[in-house]
Amino acid sequence: MTDTLGYGLEKRRQGNLEILAGRETFRDEFRRMLQSVSANGHTFEECKEVLKKNIWLDPGFKDFYAYCKEHDIPVVIISSGMAPLIRAVLSNLIGDEESAKIEIVANDAIVQPDGSWEITYRHPSSGFGHDKSQAILPYRALPHPPTTFFFGDGVSDMSAARHADVLFVKKKPGADNDLAAYCTREGIPHILFEDFHRALGVVSQVVEGRLSVQDALALGTA
Structure with a gap:
């Protein structure tokens, strides 16, 4: 979202390099990335729809998921994103019934009545936000x-x-x-x-x- 709705690829890429070098925490840099999206006036629901239209399943995931189900292997999505967005995208890709069977461990979001929003971290005291x-x-x-x-x-x-x-x-x-x-x-x-x-x-x-x-x-x- 940051590349297209926020402050853009170049600044996002520089932020990632700062994280990789240990000069910034993922928690703080990712918050700034998402704030740039909200500051540009994009509501949480708009972001949800944009993601649903622009995210596709990785090639082979359906076969991989079928193999895991057949062998009783739990598939868990562990993400630094926000659970409501991830659930919406997953349901769009594989349907509500199958999506409901996959546990999502992620951050959350606070959405205000005017549509503005911000991320809430699962582990706010950690530099990762979600450890x-x-x-x-x-x-x-x-x-x-x-x-x-x-x-x-x-x-x-x-x-x-x-x-x-x-x-x-x-x-x-x-x-x-x-x-x-x-x-x-x-x-x-x-x-x-x-x-x-x-x-x-x-x-x-x-x-x-x-x-x-x-x-x-x-x-x-x-």
């Missing part, structure tokens, strides 16, 4: 922890990068690849993937015991 590791660590603490897969693509996913068993990082040709840069800099093992068709090939092998977590990470690319 995504807090959605993963409870699974790791179970007596018999399941294998956790995490899919991310940007600076908002830095808080989760160290905590999943298998981290998939979206490779975006000609676009921002900040999470990949962060993981490479910090020495965090990860698998680059272009779409969920490719990711499913790796996930299915791990789930079915044909590939260990260590060997999966050693692939480097799905």
Whole structure:
């Protein structure tokens, strides 16, 4: 939204680089990004409709989701966005019934009667605003922890990068690849993937015991 409805791509990109360099927190920079959208007069409902018209499912996601359902693997959306917007987009893409089956762990929003709005963070004291590791660590603490897969693509996913068993990082040709840069800099093992068709090939092998977590990470690319 920031690129088209807010202060634009160039300033948003500079903000991401400041986050990546550790000079700004994601919480503060992302708030400024969203404030630029609201300050330009775009209501929350307008933003919802714009997102519904301009977001498409990642290639292969339906097959990936079907595989997860077949093998009783919970699919959880862990996002630094705002839950009402995410739910609206998801329902538009896969229908209300299927959307309702997917848990969304995200931030929220306060919407005023005049349509103005602002984000409310899940973890306001954290520099991430939403510390995504807090959605993963409870699974790791179970007596018999399941294998956790995490899919991310940007600076908002830095808080989760160290905590999943298998981290998939979206490779975006000609676009921002900040999470990949962060993981490479910090020495965090990860698998680059272009779409969920490719990711499913790796996930299915791990789930079915044909590939260990260590060997999966050693692939480097799905």
